[in-house]
Amino acid sequence: MSGTVGAGPRDGAGGDGEVEALLRARLRAADEEIDTPPGLWERVKGPAPDGRSAAAAGAAGRRGAARLPRRHPYAVVVAVAAAVAAVVLGVWWAFLRPAAVEVRPAGPPRTVPLTVYNGExxxxxxxxxxxxxxxxxxxxxxxxxxxxxAGRVWHGEVLAARCVVPDGQLVRDEQGVTSTRWYRVRTGQGVEGWLPGVRTRNTREVPECPAAGR
Known part of the structure; x- marks a missing residue:
């Protein structure tokens, strides 16, 4: 039994050596089959398409990049100034520009309702x-x-008084009340004229007529 056990390891070591030798042989065969394409080294070492070598072409490219024109400082200053002006103008337009003045057509003058009063x-x-x-x-x-x-009115009629003159003709009503105040009025039918102050019992303030409108 001891001879049988000792023979096992020797057989195993021999089997591994055969496999290793077989792999090496196949690698050498594969390496020998690799062939360099025809003209590869000539193309690498040869001149560039324009007749220059690859190294010369690379150097020329670097020199061309170095010769690129640089921006003039004055042009940069002008561009920055234009950008700043645009920003300032935008801020002024959004926040500081004067508000547009809305012009509205002049409407009719404000009037005060005035009730006619008859002393009789x-x-x-x-x-x-x-x-x-x-x-x-x-x-x-x-x-x-x-x-x-200019027209006629009756007791209780409501007129639209525009203004008053304080120095008109003195008028006395049937109850003896006198006044020199006259009101520029307009009836509901569109008739305009002057109503004596004694023909109303006005309690509201009416603006005085301008001299040109009397």
Whole structure:
């Protein structure tokens, strides 16, 4: 039995050596089969397509890169200044520009409602010619003059008063109340004229008429 056990390792060592020898033989055969393509070394060492060698072509490329024109400092300054100006203009337009002035068409002047008052109690409920009160064309002329009539109004009628003159003709009503104030008024029918101050009991402030509008 001892002879049988001792023979085993020797057989194993011999088998490994044969495998190693076989692998080496195959590697040598493969190496011998590798062949360099025809003309490879000539193409590597030969001149570039324009007649220069590869090394010369590389050096020429480096010299060309070194000869590239550099930006002039003045051009850089101009570009930076233009960029800054654009930013400043944008900030001014967004935040600092003056607000646009909205021009609105002039509307009609503001008016104050004015209620007609008749001193004769009997005429207050009547809408007749005998109970009508006249509007004057000119507050500085006689109120009773025939050619100084602009229209008629009645007690309780609401007029639109635009302004007042304080120095018109003195007028006295049926109750003895006097006044030199005259109101520039407009009726609901569009009739304009002057109403004596004694023909109303106004309690609201009315602006004074400008001299040109009297």
């Amino acid at each position: 109690a009997a005429c207050r409920p009547r809408h007749t010619l005998e109970c009508a009160l006249r509007l004057a064309v000119d507050p500085h002329r006689a109120y009773a003059a025939r050619d100084n009539t």
